[in-house]
Amino acid sequence: MANYTKEGCFLIAEGGQSGEELYIFMQAKKNHPELPRIIYDGRDHAIFLRNSEQKIILDYIHPEIRDKLRKAFQVMVVETILDNIKETYPVEIEIVDNIPLDWNKAGLGTWEEVFLSESKPA
Amino acid sequence: MSKGYVGGENQNSEAAKKQIANFAEAAKGMGFALGIIATGEKAVNLGKNAIENATVTTITADDAWGAREGEQVVNLDGATISGGMAFGASAVILAYTGRREMKKAFVYGVKGLYKASKNTLSFAKKAVEELQHLTQEYVAEDREHPNKPTFFNKVNAFFGKSR
Numbered sequence: 648m649a650n651y652t653k654e655g656c657f658l659i660a661e662g663g664q665s666g667e668e669l670y671i672f673m674q675a676k677k678n679h680p681e682l683p684r685i686i687y688d689g690r691d692h693a694i695f696l697r698n699s700e701q702k703i704i705l706d707y708i709h710p711e712i713r714d715k716l717r718k719a720f721q722v723m724v725v726e727t728i729l730d731n732i733k734e735t736y737p738v739e740i741e742i743v744d745n746i747p748l749d750w751n752k753a754g755l756g757t758w759e760e761v762f763l764s765e766s767k768p769a
Numbered sequence: 770m771s772k773g774y775v776g777g778e779n780q781n782s783e784a785a786k787k788q789i790a791n792f793a794e795a796a797k798g799m800g801f802a803l804g805i806i807a808t809g810e811k812a813v814n815l816g817k818n819a820i821e822n823a824t825v826t827t828i829t830a831d832d833a834w835g836a837r838e839g840e841q842v843v844n845l846d847g848a849t850i851s852g853g854m855a856f857g858a859s860a861v862i863l864a865y866t867g868r869r870e871m872k873k874a875f876v877y878g879v880k881g882l883y884k885a886s887k888n889t890l891s892f893a894k895k896a897v898e899e900l901q902h903l904t905q906e907y908v909a910e911d912r913e914h915p916n917k918p919t920f921f922n923k924v925n926a927f928f929g930k931s932r
Binding site for chain 2: 654655656660661662666705706709727755
């Protein structure tokens with residue numbers, strides 16, 4: 648898990664004329680992407696392989712968009728600097744049965760553990 | 770109105786909330802408005818915006834403002850801005866004054882020009898690439914008809930010279 652970084656904050660948006668296209672907004676990264684792809688198993692987290700050196704965990708994907716993300720063949724990644732778009736590019740989604748990473752080692756739990764427990768009254 | 774879904778463990782920090790607002794603004798610049806953003810805690814209703822409320826009509830030959838026939842007019846919060854006029858106006862004013870407040874007019878203008886075409890990211894890139902070409906087309910056309918009451922000709926008359 649040493650070579651992976653967590654995105655921490657990103658936005659998956661429905662767009663396009665029919666609203667069927669998916670866009671993932673995130674902060675701009677250094678260098679340009681090379682053969683980017685996203686590996687996803689339909690659960691809490693996904694892996695964004697931006698290039699050979701950048702492996703980014705898209706952590707805590709909102710439950711309501713997971714099904715659409717799982718069924719998508721491709722998404723558009725939008726990298727922004729403040730509210731300006733640095734670059735946009737298509738990224739293929741590779742769906743797997745299970746991402747073979749131990750999320751606990753990255754300090755990640757499930758979406759329900761983190762966000763539903765935060766909303767509970769003290 | 771499109772919907773956005775926030776991800777990431779840091780989404781509830783103050784910095785992240787500002788970043789999410791930036792994402793929504795970037796999406797608006799791309800031509801789609803995020804009306805609702807669902808976070809881990811709650812759905813935040815951003816409310817309606819000018820783009821969502823915009824109505825589009827087509828200019829006829831009787832239109833006297835100098836907008837070109839066949840252009841589409843985007844009505845934003847009561848202010849009517851023709852696609853080509855806003856585009857041309859912002860390009861010209863930017864060239865003359867460098868005023869950054871015309872940025873939004875430019876975006877709306879470009880969006881108006883390409884309203885009929887696909888509303889995707891490629892539209893945004895294509896619009897930027899064709900910006901200079903379209904500006905030159907409008908400028909050339911206006912120079913051929915200096916008495917036509919177009920915005921470019923009015924600006925030229927105001928400055929007393931032709932660029």
